Amino acid sequence: MNTVRKIPAAWALATALAVGVTGLAGCSVARHQQTAGEFVDDAAITTKIKAAFAEDKTVAATSISVETLNGEVQLSGFAKSEAERSRAADIARATKGVKRVKNAVEVRR
Secondary structure, eight states: OOOOOOOOHHHHHHHHHHHHHHHHHOOOOOTTTHHHHHHHHHHHHHHHHHHHHHOOOOOOOTTTEEEEEETEEEEEEEEESHHHHHHHHHHHHTTTTOEEEEEEEEEEO
16 A cells, blocks of 8 residues: 655755755855866966976976966975075966966075
């Protein structure tokens, strides 16, 4: 025998809201989120800067990290001299697509 089970309206509404909110959270767009194109552009900028570091005799590419978000480059890590720190920032600024460079590289003495 088939019986139909009635679900209390309040429970059904609470479940629907919970599922709806969870579903919306997966589709929400957070502030500062990138499009796929922006992500690819930033990855290309980071790659160009790291390649330029590797070619430059002043900059130790393995000691300085490069992160790019919306064309803004963050340099971090350690340099052996102020000249190396400055050169890293100059290379980053000269890279096509870079809007701004924040140089947080520290000089180790």
